[in-house]
Amino acid sequence: MVVWSAAASEARRRFSSLCLRISVAGPHPKRRRASLAAALHIFLIDSFNHTILNHSKDILFETERLYLRRLWPEDVGLLFDLDCDPEVMRFISKGQPTPMARMQNEYLPRILSYYRSWPPLGFWVAHLRASDEFIGWFHLRPDRMQPHEMELGYRLKRSVWGRGLATEGSRALIEKAFGPWGYRRVCARTLVVNLASRRVMEKAGLSFEHEFLWGLDVLPGCSEEERRGVKYSACVGGLTESSFEQSGDAG
Numbered sequence: 001m002v003v004w005s006a007a008a009s010e011a012r013r014r015f016s017s018l019c020l021r022i023s024v025a026g027p028h029p030k031r032r033r034a035s036l037a038a039a040l041h042i043f044l045i046d047s048f049n050h051t052i053l054n055h056s057k058d059i060l061f062e063t064e065r066l067y068l069r070r071l072w073p074e075d076v077g078l079l080f081d082l083d084c085d086p087e088v089m090r091f092i093s094k095g096q097p098t099p100m101a102r103m104q105n106e107y108l109p110r111i112l113s114y115y116r117s118w119p120p121l122g123f124w125v126a127h128l129r130a131s132d133e134f135i136g137w138f139h140l141r142p143d144r145m146q147p148h149e150m151e152l153g154y155r156l157k158r159s160v161w162g163r164g165l166a167t168e169g170s171r172a173l174i175e176k177a178f179g180p181w182g183y184r185r186v187c188a189r190t191l192v193v194n195l196a197s198r199r200v201m202e203k204a205g206l207s208f209e210h211e212f213l214w215g216l217d218v219l220p221g222c223s224e225e226e227r228r229g230v231k232y233s234a235c236v237g238g239l240t241e242s243s244f245e246q247s248g249d250a251g
């Protein structure tokens, strides 16, 4: 039932996007015909991918040990539980959990709004392929400070840290971003003191760019020292096999 209603809402979403593509082509009949043909082509491929390849779990892609799938409103409890671990939230909110009301009213609508975009961006729930266990999430979204760049992010359950999973998911997202999705630049930001996150960025092939200060809107009540951040990035073509080799293995 859930699968069918999800499939129906996905089909509705894709159909609206098809209509939008045609309507923006303007009144000229030739332009509209060309646009209709192109839009139908994309619609059919997209529907085929969705129905045949992504099946009931709405999987974005799989890696050796993980699969990443879209998030549904009923997943809010998973996000809430993840943010209840003070160690997970140590460099995000000084260990404070995210209140359920904020999760429901602010984060969830924002996360769900991303799925209307193509190429893909937004938040992707991560599971272990072997057991289907939920382990956290990854995101790829326009960077807050430089929105023409795609910002990579991740938050995983403490029980799976240190197994190379953040690196594995990040590498796969970056490869997709520069490959089939056609993005030009990927970046990631964290606090200077979040050494595990910085290491993941390096191992995923990103290079240190510069330090900056997070705003008080992001880290309210924190001193300048506590708001010191670092930015890492890579551009298309700048990420090669050798950059993976130099940065070490995923494990």
Ligand SMILES: CC(C)(COP(=O)(O)OP(=O)(O)OC[C@H]1O[C@@H](n2cnc3c(N)ncnc32)[C@H](O)[C@@H]1OP(=O)(O)O)[C@@H](O)C(=O)NCCC(=O)NCCS
Residues within 6 Å of the ligand: 087, 088, 089, 091, 092, 154, 155, 156, 157, 160, 161, 162, 163, 164, 165, 166, 167, 168, 189, 190, 191, 194, 195, 196, 197, 199, 200, 248, 249, 250, 251
């Ligand atoms: C950051 C995070 C995603 C890393 O996940 P992970 O699956 O453990 O990452 P990986 O195993 O792929 O790599 C972690 C690397 O950091 C290293 N590391 C971990 N803690 C470290 C520390 N305190 N100092 C230095 N390096 C550290 C690990 O040794 C490993 O590097 P290595 O393979 O060279 O040994 C995870 O710790 C997390 O979810 N933290 C809480 C949320 C968070 O801070 N997200 C990032 C916000 S920007």
